[in-house]
Amino acid sequence: MSNLSRSSSGLVKGRGIYSVRDREGVFVIDPERQIYWRLTGLEADIWDWIALNHPFEEILQFSALYLDLSVEAAKDQVFKVFQKWLSDGILRVEET
């Protein structure tokens, strides 16, 4: 996760993954494995913020305000989300 602590610019959607937004949330689809994930609430918004290239610090600030937590406390939650998405393969760290 060391890359993540600096910026979200290194985080990108997994290969072949695409997503569809509606008002309630985001469908993340892996057509190759034929599975999808439904993201709602903060997770859906974090997904959008990554897609819009918001810096990691900003995603943390937004998440802290969203959850009414300190930035430190929010960091744990956001990292958990990233870890899950990385292990699910819907997110990857782009090599620089």
Place this chain on the structure above:
Amino acid sequence: MPPADLFAIPVLDKYLFYAPLSRYARVIGADELGHLRQALATEDRDSDPLSAQILAHLQLNAFTPDPLPQGPLTNPFFLGLITTRGCNMGCRYCDFSTTPKTSSAMPVELARAAIDAYLDLLSQNGKQAGEIQFFGGEPFFRNRIVEFAVGYARHSALKKGIELHFEVTTNGLFGTKRSAWIADNLDAVVLSLDGPAEFQNAHRPLIHGAGSFEKVFQNARILSEGNTDLIIRVCVTDKSASQLPEIARWIAGEFIASSVCFEPLTACELSIQHGLLPPDPVTFAAMYLQAEDELAQYGILTITSGTDLNRLQHSFCPVGKDAILVTPEGRLNACYLLEQEWEKEGLDLSFGRINPASACFQIDAENLEAIRCLAATRHPLCAGCFCKYHCAGACHVNHRAARDTSAYDAVCVQTRLITTGKLLKRIQQIDLYQEWISALVQAPITAPSIPNCLL
């Protein structure tokens, strides 16, 4: 019903009888108008069958304008977040041009506090729906605020069982990813696009003078194909007014828009410097009505301020309707214009502050009441005008001086002509409308001769 609210507008050799508070219009001849006048004057409602029929209809159908709010602020019209006064475009007619292009942004914490206070207000008053609008400058010049606020507000509203509608007014100058996000997340987008490249680039260049058309067109396409309602706002100048039907056809051919809003340019120092002037009001009205005919064929609504026949109102705009517009500094205003614009007119349209720490609106009840009173003020010029319940005297700031005089100005002229045309179309007097509009185009009437026959 007071007679002042019945009107007879000469249209060629006939009269358009209009009773706005009964939502009733009818074309009548000079003789029929005479009978109607007599029936009203003598209160003899039975001697002339047509007069009796009209008067019976008026008695059965009485509507009142949307009431202005009273007492504590419990039912805000909408929450407006003015995320920044800065902008990334160099529009040649911008009357916000006194603002530094790099002006400060609303802090995210302030946006959150405003959303919390607004949702609490709705919740405490049993409201299940609300609306948040984003204004600028250019809201996406400081995109982070909007992109946080939409997600946060939607999430918080869901917890309170409130359905929110999101709308943004934008110049369309952003990347395609952002455009896709807007299309997916905002319910309505008011996009400023003045027409094909020749008009857009001449009116709305980038800060350094290059054309903006290509970028804005590309984003308009993305928005058009998305889930949002696309409202295209066209600022009309003396150069583009005669082209409105062509611009309308172009828009209808290129985009899936829900509506097109044509607004005449308001002259300012910058626009004059660039040789951009307001359109002649009669030309604007005639071309607007023809553009409306074009767009109607595609099911696209055509709008210009102050001519909505479906709405009976006391105030032209959010002023007086308890809209809460939060400035980047946290002031609560009734109007999105720059404060110096009102101050020039001796007005104070600010009614409080948001307290970021407690997420509460601190409302100055006295000022709020003064703003409501301003909206309720009747003006001599409007008293005898058949548009009084639609236009309601137009802008409280920019049209303030004009409505206290005794002569209709350009705003009045175009509003009155467009309202006449819309009424004729609404009551299916298409032949008369066509004849009237042809006469208007061929031999434009001048402002002082525009009739205002009152019953």
